[in-house]
Every structure is written in C-alpha cells, then in structure tokens.
Amino acid sequence: MAALFARISAPFYSRTVFARAMSEAKVLVTRQVPDSFIAPLLQETSIKVIPGGRDAMPKQKLHEMVRGVDGILCTLCDRIDESVLRAAGSSLKVVSTMSVGYNHIDVEACKKQNVAVGYTPDVLTDATAELAVALLLATSRRLFEGALSLRMGQWGSWDPTYMLGKGLKGSTVGVMGMGRIGQAVAKRLLPFGVEKMLYSGRAAKPEIDYADFVSFEQLLERSDFIVVTCALTAETTNLFSSEQFSTMKNTAVFVNVARGEVVDQAALVQALKSNQIAAAGLDVMTPEPIPTNHELVQLSNCVLVPHIGSAEEQTRLMMGQLAARNIVAALKQESLPTPVPGT
Ligand code: DGY
Numbered sequence: 001m002a003a004l005f006a007r008i009s010a011p012f013y014s015r016t017v018f019a020r021a022m023s024e025a026k027v028l029v030t031r032q033v034p035d036s037f038i039a040p041l042l043q044e045t046s047i048k049v050i051p052g053g054r055d056a057m058p059k060q061k062l063h064e065m066v067r068g069v070d071g072i073l074c075t076l077c078d079r080i081d082e083s084v085l086r087a088a089g090s091s092l093k094v095v096s097t098m099s100v101g102y103n104h105i106d107v108e109a110c111k112k113q114n115v116a117v118g119y120t121p122d123v124l125t126d127a128t129a130e131l132a133v134a135l136l137l138a139t140s141r142r143l144f145e146g147a148l149s150l151r152m153g154q155w156g157s158w159d160p161t162y163m164l165g166k167g168l169k170g171s172t173v174g175v176m177g178m179g180r181i182g183q184a185v186a187k188r189l190l191p192f193g194v195e196k197m198l199y200s201g202r203a204a205k206p207e208i209d210y211a212d213f214v215s216f217e218q219l220l221e222r223s224d225f226i227v228v229t230c231a232l233t234a235e236t237t238n239l240f241s242s243e244q245f246s247t248m249k250n251t252a253v254f255v256n257v258a259r260g261e262v263v264d265q266a267a268l269v270q271a272l273k274s275n276q277i278a279a280a281g282l283d284v285m286t287p288e289p290i291p292t293n294h295e296l297v298q299l300s301n302c303v304l305v306p307h308i309g310s311a312e313e314q315t316r317l318m319m320g321q322l323a324a325r326n327i328v329a330a331l332k333q334e335s336l337p338t339p340v341p342g343t
Contacts (some may be wrong), residue, residue: 100121139279172224174214177228241264256282
C-alpha cells in the first residue's frame with residue numbers, strides 16, 4: 001500500500017492513478033443506514049458501497065466482508081482490531097466510525113498500517129447533553145418508577161410523601177470529563193439553579209469559568225449529582241468502583257452517558273442495593289444490550305435507557321454524513337474532516 005501511495009502522490013500522473021484507485025474503491029458500511037446518511041459516499045461514482053445488515057455484524061462475518069475493501073464505515077458495535085485489519089488486507093486505507101467514542105478501534109494498529117481513522121465529534125454534542133439532562137431528571141424525579149406505578153394501578157390518591165425525588169436547585173453537580181459533551185451538560189444544568197458546578201479529569205481548563213476543577217476524590221465527596229462524560233481509556237476503565245461509590249453521598253444520583261466500562265457494574269449494583277448511593281441513570285452499560293434478567297434491570301432506583309445519547313434525527317444524519325465524508329477524503333488522499341486525535 002505504501003508503494004501505491006507513493007505512486008499516487010507522484011505529481012505528473014496522479015490524476016490517472018487516482019481515477020484508477022477510486023474506480024476500484026470498495027467501502028463496507030457495516031450497518032444498514034438510510035441513503036441520506038451516506039450520501040457523500042453514494043455521490044461518488046467511483047466508490048462501491050457494500051452494505052451491512054440490520055444487526056451488528058458478527059466478528060466472523062466482519063472478517064469475510066472486509067476482505068479487499070478500501071474503507072470501512074463502522075459503528076461502536078464493530079471491534080476493529082488487528083485481526084480485522086489483517087482480514088481486510090493491504091487495500092484498506094481508512095476506518096471511519098459513526099461515533100465520537102473510538103475505543104472499539106485499535107488506533108495504534110491502524111497507524112502502523114497507514115490506515116486513516118475518522119470519528120464524528122461535535123455533531124452529537126447537543127443531542128448527548130440533552131439526553132444526559134433528561135436521564136438525570138428522569139432518575140432524580142423518578143419518572144419511570146412513577147409511570148410504572150401508575151400503569152400497575154398502584155397510584156392511590158395524591159400523597160404528601162409519594163415518589164419524592166431530589167431537585168437540582170441549590171445542588172452541587174460534578175462532571176467527570178469536561179470535554180465537549182461535559183461542558184454542554186454543565187451549561188444546560190446550571191439554569192436549573194445548581195449552586196456549584198464541579199469537574200474533574202486530566203487537567204483544569206482555564207477557559208471554563210462556570211465550574212471548579214477539583215480532584216476526583218473531591219468530586220465524589222461533594223457532588224449531589226455525578227455525570228460521567230469522559231472517554232473510555234485504559235485510565236478510565238472501572239474508574240467508578242466500590243471505593244468510589246462508598247466515597248459518594250448516600251443521597252447521590254449517578255448518571256453515565258459515556259461508556260459502560262467506566263463503571264465496575266457489580267460494584268454499582270451493590271451500591272444501589274445497599275443504598276450507598278440513591279440512584280443511577282445509565283445510557284450505557286455492559287454488555288449492551290443488557291440481559292433483561294440482569295440485577296441492574298430489576299432495581300427500582302436504576303433507570304436504564306438503550307444507548308440513545310445521539311439518537312436524534314438530525315444528529316444521526318450528521319454523524320452518518322461526517323463518517324462518510326471522512327472516508328471520501330481519505331480515499332481522495334485529502335485530510336480527513338475529523339481524524340481521530342493523533343492519527
Ligand atoms: C458515541 O458516539 O460514541 C456515542 O456513544 C453513540 O453515539
């Protein structure tokens with residue numbers, strides 16, 4: 001492939017070679033998506049799109065389907081590791097995920113093989129922040145529990161102590177991971193009358209003047225609401241475990257819209273069962289989908305939604321199109337609109 005790149009970049013006949021490379025370009029889109037999502041790919045007559053199916057592609061099938069492709073447009077359900085890169089072979093030039101998280105891609109392996117990697121930051125920030133706020137309120141104000149109680153005919157009459165929850169006014173909110181999504185969540189929560197906004201992470205961000213940077217320990221101890229928006233990395237895997245839950249207030253509400261693996265789920269179950277913390281609202285968990293007989297699903301102080309942070313019509317359209325534009329750019333040997341940092 002390096003040789004092909006060298007030939008393509010030779011200035012005097014690059015157009016001819018490029019036309020040939022593009023005429024052969026095959027792109028696997030691992031999931032069935034509306035045409036509008038991948039319009040930038042479909043508009044390129046020199047790109048052949050190989051569509052995936054309705055469900056996530058099993059590993060074996062992925063290995064078969066990637067053989068000889070130039071690009072892979074994937075989702076967070078597809079683990080793009082060395083074995084997939086090997087199965088694709090030297091034709092592969094770009095992996096583009098329709099997600100802001102890219103923990104499912106072995107970025108180092110891609111770099112070693114000169115495979116460009118794209119992702120979709122920014123376009124999903126608002127939708128994910130909106131969902132985080134909705135989930136926080138649904139959890140703290142016990143919306144699902146209340147709705148279920150009504151459906152089950154358990155709603156007697158108006159009761160002074162029925163379904164009491166916790167409000168945001170005068171509270172301290174802690175955001176773990178004050179990146180794009182964390183900041184969008186914080187800005188949306190402040191108008192609810194939050195008294196103190198805290199955040200923790202790798203380093204303080206001087207441009208953030210509406211929240212205080214604190215140690216992780218401080219965040220755990222002081223927050224009434226904790227919202228997790230950090231990326232999943234080796235450092236953040238199982239970041240929230242027994243010790244962290246026992247450091248939190250008994251009244252704390254824990255919300256995770258990042259990745260399930262940031263939480264030691266068994267420890268969370270224990271913390272919720274023993275009322276070490278008050279409640280949890282989770283858009284992400286392990287595994288996904290979580291079995292319906294999982295303990296977490298049975299707990300009345302846990303609100304679970306099926307990883308829908310970015311599931312908003314315009315957002316998904318923009319994510320699809322950006323992922324497609326990353327592929328087209330890479331195949332044209334142009335800079336990707338949104339390459340994964342460090343690639
Ligand atoms: C992402 O993009 O990483 C979200 O988890 C799904 O949209």
